[in-house]
Amino acid sequence: xxxxxxLREFFKKDRYIIKNGIEIxxxxxxxAICKAEIGEGHLNAKDMVQGGMIYTIADFTFAVxxxxxxxxxxxxxxxxxxxxxxxxxxLFAKSVELDxxxxxxxxxxxxxxxxxxxxxxxxxxxFIL
Amino acid sequence: xxxxxxLREFFKKDRYIIKNGIEIxxxxxxxAICKAEIGEGHLNAKDMVQGGMIYTIADFTFAVxxxxxxxxxxxxxxxxxxxxxxxxxxLFAKSVELDxxxxxxxxxxxxxxxxxxxxxxxxxxxFIL
Amino acid sequence: xxxxxxLREFFKKDRYIIKNGIEIxxxxxxxAICKAEIGEGHLNAKDMVQGGMIYTIADFTFAVxxxxxxxxxxxxxxxxxxxxxxxxxxLFAKSVELDxxxxxxxxxxxxxxxxxxxxxxxxxxxFIL
Amino acid sequence: xxxxxxLREFFKKDRYIIKNGIEIxxxxxxxAICKAEIGEGHLNAKDMVQGGMIYTIADFTFAVxxxxxxxxxxxxxxxxxxxxxxxxxxLFAKSVELDxxxxxxxxxxxxxxxxxxxxxxxxxxxFIL
Numbered sequence: 001x002x003x004x005x006x007l008r009e010f011f012k013k014d015r016y017i018i019k020n021g022i023e024i025x026x027x028x029x030x031x032a033i034c035k036a037e038i039g040e041g042h043l044n045a046k047d048m049v050q051g052g053m054i055y056t057i058a059d060f061t062f063a064v065x066x067x068x069x070x071x072x073x074x075x076x077x078x079x080x081x082x083x084x085x086x087x088x089x090x091l092f093a094k095s096v097e098l099d100x101x102x103x104x105x106x107x108x109x110x111x112x113x114x115x116x117x118x119x120x121x122x123x124x125x126x127f128i129l
Numbered sequence: 130x131x132x133x134x135x136l137r138e139f140f141k142k143d144r145y146i147i148k149n150g151i152e153i154x155x156x157x158x159x160x161a162i163c164k165a166e167i168g169e170g171h172l173n174a175k176d177m178v179q180g181g182m183i184y185t186i187a188d189f190t191f192a193v194x195x196x197x198x199x200x201x202x203x204x205x206x207x208x209x210x211x212x213x214x215x216x217x218x219x220l221f222a223k224s225v226e227l228d229x230x231x232x233x234x235x236x237x238x239x240x241x242x243x244x245x246x247x248x249x250x251x252x253x254x255x256f257i258l
Numbered sequence: 259x260x261x262x263x264x265l266r267e268f269f270k271k272d273r274y275i276i277k278n279g280i281e282i283x284x285x286x287x288x289x290a291i292c293k294a295e296i297g298e299g300h301l302n303a304k305d306m307v308q309g310g311m312i313y314t315i316a317d318f319t320f321a322v323x324x325x326x327x328x329x330x331x332x333x334x335x336x337x338x339x340x341x342x343x344x345x346x347x348x349l350f351a352k353s354v355e356l357d358x359x360x361x362x363x364x365x366x367x368x369x370x371x372x373x374x375x376x377x378x379x380x381x382x383x384x385f386i387l
Numbered sequence: 388x389x390x391x392x393x394l395r396e397f398f399k400k401d402r403y404i405i406k407n408g409i410e411i412x413x414x415x416x417x418x419a420i421c422k423a424e425i426g427e428g429h430l431n432a433k434d435m436v437q438g439g440m441i442y443t444i445a446d447f448t449f450a451v452x453x454x455x456x457x458x459x460x461x462x463x464x465x466x467x468x469x470x471x472x473x474x475x476x477x478l479f480a481k482s483v484e485l486d487x488x489x490x491x492x493x494x495x496x497x498x499x500x501x502x503x504x505x506x507x508x509x510x511x512x513x514f515i516l
Contacts, residue, residue, distance in 0.1 A: 016179035019148075019170045041148045050145035051204050052185025059180050074211070075180050077335055077383055079466040081206040081493050081512050083486050098497075099470050099505045106468050106508050108495060110485075118486045121493050123510040125335055125468050206464055206512055208337040210364050210383050212357050227368075228341050228376045235339050235379050237366060239356075247357045250364050252381040254339050254464055274437035277406075277428045299406045308403035309462050310443025317438050332469070333438050339464040 001067055011064065022057050024064055025092075032065035035092045042091075049086035049119070058109040058122040061093040066105055069097060070128045073105065078124040088113035095124075103128050130196055140193065151186050153193055154221075161194035164221045171220075178215035178248070187238040187251040190222040195234055198226060199257045202234065207253040217242035224253075232257050259325055269322065280315050282322055283350075290323035293350045300349075307344035307377070316367040316380040319351040324363055327355060328386045331363065336382040346371035353382075361386050388454055398451065409444050411451055412479075419452035422479045429478075436473035436506070445496040445509040448480040453492055456484060457515045460492065465511040475500035482511075490515050 001007045004027055011017065011024065020042070025033040034057055036042070044050040059075055066073035095109045109122040130136045133156055140146065140153065149171070154162040163186055165171070173179040188204055195202035224238045238251040259265045262285055269275065269282065278300070283291040292315055294300070302308040317333055324331035353367045367380040388394045391414055398404065398411065407429070412420040421444055423429070431437040446462055453460035482496045496509040 010174050013174035014179065015170050015172050016182055017173075020181070041144050043144050044146075045139055045142035050143065050185070051188050052149070052181065053145055055184045055188070055207075056179075056181025059184070077208065077210040078184075079206065079208040079337055079510055081510070082204060083488060083491070083493065098495075098508055101470060104470070106470065108485075108510075121485055121510065123466055123468070123495075123508070208381055208466055210381070212359060212362070212364065227366075227379055230341060233341070235341065237356075237381075250356055250381070252337055252339070252366075252379070268432050271432035272437065273428050273430050274440055275431075278439070299402050301402050302404075303397050303400035308401065308443070309446050310407070310439065311403055313442045313446070313465075314437070314439025317442070335466065335468040336442075337464065337466040340462060 004068070007068055017060055020053060020056060022060055027064055027068050031094055031096050032061050032068065033092060033094045034061040034064065035090055037090055038088055049088065049091060051082065054086060054111050054120050055080050057091055057093040058111050058120065059124065061095040062107045062109055062124045062126065065095045065097065065107065066126045070100065070105060072129045073126040074129070076125045076127045078122055080120055080122045082120050083118045086113065086119045090114040091119065133197070136197055146189055149182060149185055151189055156193055156197050160223055160225050161190050161197065162221060162223045163190040163193065164219055166219055167217055178217065178220060180211065183215060183240050183249050184209050186220055186222040187240050187249065188253065190224040191236045191238055191253045191255065194224045194226065194236065195255045199229065199234060201258045202255045205254045205256040207251055209249055209251045211249050212247045215242065215248045219243040220248070262326070265326055275318055278311060278314055280318055285322055285326050289352055289354050290319050290326065291350060291352045292319040292322065293348055295348055296346055307346065307349060309340065312344060312369050312378050313338050315349055315351040316369050316378065317382065319353040320365045320367055320382045320384065323353045323355065324365065324384045328358065328363060330387045331384045332387070334383045334385045336380055338378055338380045340378050341376045344371065344377045348372040349377065391455070394455055404447055407440060407443060409447055414451055414455050418481055418483050419448050419455065420479060420481045421448040421451065422477055424477055425475055436475065436478060438469065441473060441498050441507050442467050444478055444480040445498050445507065446511065448482040449494045449496055449511045449513065452482040452484065453494065453513045457487065457492060459516045460513045463512045463514040465509055467507055467509045469507050470505045473500065473506045477501040478506065
């Protein structure tokens with residue numbers, strides 16, 4: 001979906017993303033960046049950003065970039081590795097496309113905080129419809 | 130944490146899980162099951178349960194079982210594969226431990242709906258502190 | 259390929275598998291098992307079975323079962339977790355199908371030794387052509 | 388192991404790698420590259436480079452770089468995605484470290500052929516002893 005305005009409109013219908021306070025920061029040919037201001041509702045029982053939230057921002061940032069670069073693309077599989085504990089004010093995710101074929105693409109997503117500390121790395125396989 | 134009452138108390142402090150409406154259904158030596166009644170706030174731009182929500186219930190169900198079977202355990206890495214689109218009323222996840230050593234465990238989690246259709250499969254590596 | 263004889267003939271053309279001494283032990287509707295007698299040529303610099311060999315037997319066992327249950331199937335992605343060091347005489351792998359749709363299947367493979375100790379767990383996504 | 392000569396000596400004891408014809412091309416602070424001239428013994432039943440061989444060169448290239456950058460490091464888990472079929476003369480793998488903490492590191496490995504076509508992508512989690 002080459003029209004960034006339409007792409008942003010499309011993703012405004014993602015109610016899970018809105019509920020989680022995740023916003024698109026940037027979309028271009030090379031990468032997409034999303035962010036979320038961390039609040040009480042993002043925390044786990046140990047007062048750290050919950051692992052599901054960390055995955056969610058990564059997967060959404062992948063979806064933003066993949067749907068910009070290709071036709072409608074969905075996540076087929078993803079592998080997340082948690083690197084450092086997330087005790088932070090703002091969570092960011094940046095997705096970069098590593099490779100793409102006609103019906104498949106693979107992205108590397110880095111999740112990091114406002115101090116640029118890596119929280120997680122996610123390798124995502126997309127299926128391009 | 131062998132005391133199920135204390136374990137449930139501990140996880141009541143997980144505000145991300147509460148916000149997402151995820152509840153523990155059962156915990157025993159062989160498996161843990163969690164569920165969530167799906168509402169508007171769980172949906173993506175295509176009116177299906179968002180991929181992040183599907184991951185979140187899987188990862189939480191793993192955490193419940195792993196922290197019951199072992200000392201404090203955290204997710205180190207996880208691989209999710211989406212099998213069928215999630216258009217459902219209730220989402221369930223069931224975690225089973227495949228293997229464990231002193232500091233590592235590996236679980237297989239199945240996410241499914243009220244018709245018992247598989248939505249996703251997640252293999253999770255835990256680090257036992 | 260429902261004819262087990264033809265399936266075995268087909269896989270006899272896999273020269274990498276022959277070179278690695280991997281043999282099919284059993285194929286049925288529920289699982290496939292392969293094995294390899296471990297020799298000098300399978301070892302790494304620490305005298306343990308090399309991680310590549312452990313992956314290879316797992317992936318091949320998946321291929322055997324998937325190509326028996328479905329039409330021609332290839333590995334799309336796989337996640338391997340090493341559980342215990344492999345110091346053994348015989349290496350086995352057993353593949354079980356967790357789910358399948360029209361064009362995708364997902365298997366769980368356990369690699370183990372002659373003492374039934376788990377060496378690795380592999381979750382494999384196949385694409386059914 | 389900061390001494391590249393000693394590191395190369397250590398890996399000469401990896402008999403699986405020698406049998407597979409895999410050689411170290413380069414090791415430096417930023418990356419490691421390995422290669423293998425493809426022969427009959429690397430092929431599967433469809434005359435393509437076997438998936439196990441593709442994994443093996445990736446995992447070994449990771450091991451070379453990780454053991455250069457850190458103390459003794461082993462593969463804990465790895466996710467491989469196959470991108471293009473491998474019909475080639477020479478197979479290469481290049482490993483780059485994405486992040487490292489005291490006991491863990493994560494690498495991204497690209498496997499490619501002599502025409503620079505990507506064959507596979509592998510994300511590998513290492514445990515630093």
